[in-house]
Amino acid sequence: MDFNFSLIPNDIFREIAISEIIERNEKTVEYGLILTKEAASELVQTRTNELTNTGRVEFGGATIQNIIDAFYDSPYINQYNYAQTLHELIEIFYYYKNETLDIISDNNLIYYMKSYFNGSCQGSLELLKNRELDELARKVRFSDFHFSEPNDISEFYYEVDYDEWE
Amino acid sequence: MMNGNKISKIQKITRDNLSNEFYLQSLLQEALSCKIISEAEYKKILENLIKLLAEETQKFTKGESSSVRTETAKAILDSMCYKISIYLKSINNCDAAVLILLERPLRDILSSGNKLIESKLKVVVSLYKKINKNRINTPNNAYNDTIGKGLKLFFKEYDKDFESNETPVAIDYPLCIECSNYVGVEFIINYMISMYWENVFCSYFVDTEIHSIMQSINHDYEGLLVNIFEQTLLNSLANIIIGKPDKLKLYINDITDLYGTLKIKSDSELRKLFSDAAAEYKTQIVNFDDYLRNYISKAIDKFLPSILHALHTNTLDKIFATENNTEKSDIIHIINEKRISDEKFRELVDEIRTCENISDKITMIMAVSSIKDLIDILEANCFFGDEYLKLFTILDEVEFALLNKASGIKSERGEDHEWQGYFNEYYSKLSNTIKSKIILNSELLPEIDI
Numbered sequence: 001m002d003f004n005f006s007l008i009p010n011d012i013f014r015e016i017a018i019s020e021i022i023e024r025n026e027k028t029v030e031y032g033l034i035l036t037k038e039a040a041s042e043l044v045q046t047r048t049n050e051l052t053n054t055g056r057v058e059f060g061g062a063t064i065q066n067i068i069d070a071f072y073d074s075p076y077i078n079q080y081n082y083a084q085t086l087h088e089l090i091e092i093f094y095y096y097k098n099e100t101l102d103i104i105s106d107n108n109l110i111y112y113m114k115s116y117f118n119g120s121c122q123g124s125l126e127l128l129k130n131r132e133l134d135e136l137a138r139k140v141r142f143s144d145f146h147f148s149e150p151n152d153i154s155e156f157y158y159e160v161d162y163d164e165w166e
Numbered sequence: 167m168m169n170g171n172k173i174s175k176i177q178k179i180t181r182d183n184l185s186n187e188f189y190l191q192s193l194l195q196e197a198l199s200c201k202i203i204s205e206a207e208y209k210k211i212l213e214n215l216i217k218l219l220a221e222e223t224q225k226f227t228k229g230e231s232s233s234v235r236t237e238t239a240k241a242i243l244d245s246m247c248y249k250i251s252i253y254l255k256s257i258n259n260c261d262a263a264v265l266i267l268l269e270r271p272l273r274d275i276l277s278s279g280n281k282l283i284e285s286k287l288k289v290v291v292s293l294y295k296k297i298n299k300n301r302i303n304t305p306n307n308a309y310n311d312t313i314g315k316g317l318k319l320f321f322k323e324y325d326k327d328f329e330s331n332e333t334p335v336a337i338d339y340p341l342c343i344e345c346s347n348y349v350g351v352e353f354i355i356n357y358m359i360s361m362y363w364e365n366v367f368c369s370y371f372v373d374t375e376i377h378s379i380m381q382s383i384n385h386d387y388e389g390l391l392v393n394i395f396e397q398t399l400l401n402s403l404a405n406i407i408i409g410k411p412d413k414l415k416l417y418i419n420d421i422t423d424l425y426g427t428l429k430i431k432s433d434s435e436l437r438k439l440f441s442d443a444a445a446e447y448k449t450q451i452v453n454f455d456d457y458l459r460n461y462i463s464k465a466i467d468k469f470l471p472s473i474l475h476a477l478h479t480n481t482l483d484k485i486f487a488t489e490n491n492t493e494k495s496d497i498i499h500i501i502n503e504k505r506i507s508d509e510k511f512r513e514l515v516d517e518i519r520t521c522e523n524i525s526d527k528i529t530m531i532m533a534v535s536s537i538k539d540l541i542d543i544l545e546a547n548c549f550f551g552d553e554y555l556k557l558f559t560i561l562d563e564v565e566f567a568l569l570n571k572a573s574g575i576k577s578e579r580g581e582d583h584e585w586q587g588y589f590n591e592y593y594s595k596l597s598n599t600i601k602s603k604i605i606l607n608s609e610l611l612p613e614i615d616i
Contacts, residue, residue: 056236
């Protein structure tokens, strides 16, 4: 007999996760961001798919909620691209959990994703995935990475050189 | 009430049907098929196991990650099952063990398993010390490396928290009876216990005799993956059967005698003959106990088919290590006083000095046929450190007695050479029986002029 993870009570976790995502609307509504129950359900499904694709198992966990909490105040997210951005961020998150060899904690990885997304990537998920996080993962794999939280998060934001406009 | 009902259905599960490696899994499977637990209870236990896995995974990631790779989760689960199994195995009644799974929280059972593993780890340390103390003095690399390095790895690498079912050792030396179906700390304990008793048995015989019979199988047995105990036991039993207890070496004429005794026996008579021969050890070996008795019995069961086959094909000399000569064949004939010429001696010393391999050095020194030459070589910086000890293992009792005498004479003169220190170290580790034989031989030897 071989134990497998099919016994993880996914249905229960799923319902809990959906309701927790909906609860986030109370906070995000201030920024004009709302997720319907159907959208929340799709996000949970994306998480399940990505866990399978990346060969990972999650017990309970609140990855989606953590991503929402980190990104809802981003200047590059609006109601129009909110759900789609979350889908892609979930995919990127699990992909880079593997690529960084589980060395970076959930919170730190989300922190970096947010910093790059709002900063040097200017809201581009493509740049986030293929340039910044790729570079970060490479550094981690070659032991050339030391986590340090900048004192001022603004250093990650793209600084427009106003002089050029004058 | 449930407790009473379930326990009354006594011993539906037999221990022999359960796996040693996957005990919990096989216990649950058996409990289900014997209907000691219902499908619902079975599913409940598995669900509790998954909940416990979630907690253990949190501990593993130190709360920093809510997800882990599937293989990591599987490894943590296997480790948990192993710890739970260790505790359940300690309960002799398998049915009662199932009941405990139903009634006690899995977290408690896991903690009990953890405690048992910790106490087993103390046993491992104590066994390792014992093995180091009674190890066989042999040049066999697999044996020496397994004790010296392979088993030591366990103390450094074993992770009792999350990989308790893994066995991080580099064991090359094959035991006579393999400890199959065991993993983790249980494997290492079983391996060490078997090795300890193999050593106890071999320590009854002179190291040089064992070395000699192993060389009869293959002159370069140092590099072979062979079990020393098995060959020692085979030769010893054969010697008991032909009426030469205490001996190990067999000569061609002994094999002829053995063949004459064995060929007229039926299979069962043959088994009885070997078992009766093994019973002799009870009076001969001081520490002979039930474990060693059973171990020897299993070993006999293992090699009996080969003996039967050898009897049919008249190849007993391939099973028992046999000396080619009918007379005693010493490894180094150093009693002979024929010294080699000065020029040849210098060449030999230079060759030995430049050689880096101890086996080759020993082969070269076998050209020496005089005790005086041997001592001159020992004092010519040809050997260093442990190399002396390896050299001494190939000496037989008479040769050893000669060196002992020479060392004594030199000490009386106030001479103190490096080899004497190692010689005394090696001598002090010999058993009292061997020491008394060497002393007796020393007394019988003529005066030597060195």
